[in-house]
Amino acid sequence: MAYVARKIPFVGTPDTNPETKPFFQGADAGKLMVRRCTSCKKVHHYPRELCPFCFGNCEWQEASGKAKIYTFSVMERANPPYAIGYVTLEEGPSVLTNFVDCDFKALKIGQDVKVTFVKTEDGGPSLPFFTPA
Amino acid sequence: MSLKGAAYIAGAWEHPTRKAPDKSIALLHAECAKGALEDAGLTKDDVDGYFCAGDAPGGLGPLSMVDYMNLKCRHVDSTDVGGSSYQVAVGHAMEAIAAGRCNVALITLSGRPRSEGQATGTAPRPGNPAAPEMQFEFPYGPATANLYGMCAQRHMYEYGTTSEQLAWIKVAASHHAQHNPNAMLRDVVTVEDVVNSPMVSSPLHRLDCCVISDGGGALILTKPEIAKSLKRPLVKVIGVGESPKHQAGGEIDLTYTAARWSGPPAWAMAGIKPSDIKYASIYDSFTITVLMQLEDLGFCEKGQGGKFVADGNLISGVGKLPFNTDGGGLCSNHPANRGGITKIIEAVRQLRGEAHPAVQVPNCDLAIAHGTGGALGTRHCGSTVILERE
Secondary structure, X not given: OEOOOOOOOXXXXXXXXXXXXXXXXXXXXXXXXXXXXXXXOOEEOOOOOEXXXXXXXXXXXXXXXXXXXXXXXXXXXXXXXXXXXXXXXXXOOEEEXXXXXXXXXXXXXXXXXXXXXXXXXXXXXXXXXXXXO | OOOOOOOEEEEEEEOOOOOOOOOOHHHHHHHHHHHHHHHHOOOHHHOOEEEOOOOOOOOOOOHHHHHHOOOOOOEEEOOOEOEOHHHHHHHHHHHHHHOOOOOEEEEEEEEOOOOOOOXXXXXXXXXXXXXXXXXXXXXXXXXXXXXXXXXXXXXXXXXXXXXXXXXXXXXXXXXXXXXXOOOOOOOOOOHHHHHOOOEEEOOEEHHHEOOOEOEEEEEEEXXXXXXXXXXXXXXXXXXXXXXXXXXXXXXXXXXXXXXXXXXXXHHHHHOOOHHHOOXXXXXXXXXXXXXXXXXXXXXXXXXXXXXXXXXXXXXXXOOOOOEOOOOHHHHOOOEOOXXXXXXXXXXXXXXXXXXXXXXXXXXXXXXXXXXXXXXXXXOEEEEEEEEEEO
16 A cells, blocks of 8 residues: 555644744754753653653754654555554654655564655644655 | 442433434433433432533533533532543542532533534544644544554554454444444444454454444432432442553553553452453443453453453353443444443443343442543543442
């Protein structure tokens, strides 16, 4: 089952939540930005100002974009079908995403994937998607 | 102080409708309230505590519904965690009754997603963009079916669970639904029917998914003295537990549910173990939901759910653990896209000996009604209720 591009919706704007605006600015520049805690050093996702592990302060860091598929599900009822999944980033956290530019039937848990960026509709920001490495 | 036995379920009523385009959601709530009060042998004026969740119309928790039904309450609670809110409400009502904050608690659920044409499981529904996760999830199309599909996919990967094993859960539900005149799907299906039904979101097929129905239900909880003054069989609440599970900052593990945490306090309060249970109502938004919750509640070892549910083990009169004998959400009813209250209602029927004779469990004295609200793939709340016939 081949990937067919679909319109990617976005709710609100990157200004809706000032806390996460740099994530979308990074995506528009082709960078996957994650938050690392300056105290416990752990990386988390989705990004927050305060570390969800220790409430320490965090700083932005560019992720490598390398990840492995944790799980996936192909929504065959949708037109076009799309593949949602979690990928586990090299930096630690698992993030929700879609898989693009691939044969959905060939997706496998544990597979190596890499980040790519897709623009959301109506002039919204770019977002990270993943494709086989 | 243990809350065990601090409240009884004195009234339980399920709305018979599965499609109600001619009724308002408020009316459905009120009809359910009336039905449960009549079942208990109480009146509207006896209610002094009201419990509802996000399906109650109006913007401020219980306020619109206590106004509409003209209830005079000393205590209200509108904790909303989706489909398990009603298990949570049983626990909260028991606490309120034990604390003397109310004597007769009414819990209602109603909705009409079917009449409103909701594509509940296959169309992502945008929420408030200020919800902190919204902009990181909604663009990727999280529609209920694929959030559970991801759990099933990982469970299969870790434990070798198969689509055929999942199908047995639907098969069991359909065996029960054939006896329920109100059930939406009354045809008995086979494993082959399930695995050959169209794929919705891999690996979940159409028949792995629950129905979309209008309707609702209500419960009346009272303090022991009141329950014992009424004419209905006594159904005592002996164990409750609730716990949310979420993405944990990105430390995702989709192989288990919050039942792993909501179950132990309920078992401990009740002082019983899974093998004591005669009947189980297990939340069945999807077949995988049932399988994972059975493992997490301790009915079998983690990863052995597939073997446990296979070969009719959940069919009343056939297997070891009769489940969802009304047909459950998979075949009968999932009103307001929330199946929690119907789980408790069928458990009450079983304990009273009022289930359909074809599915009634003999000498049913201990039952569990477990719910999952939200989505297993992102955030959800598990809530466990254990009931005893006295």
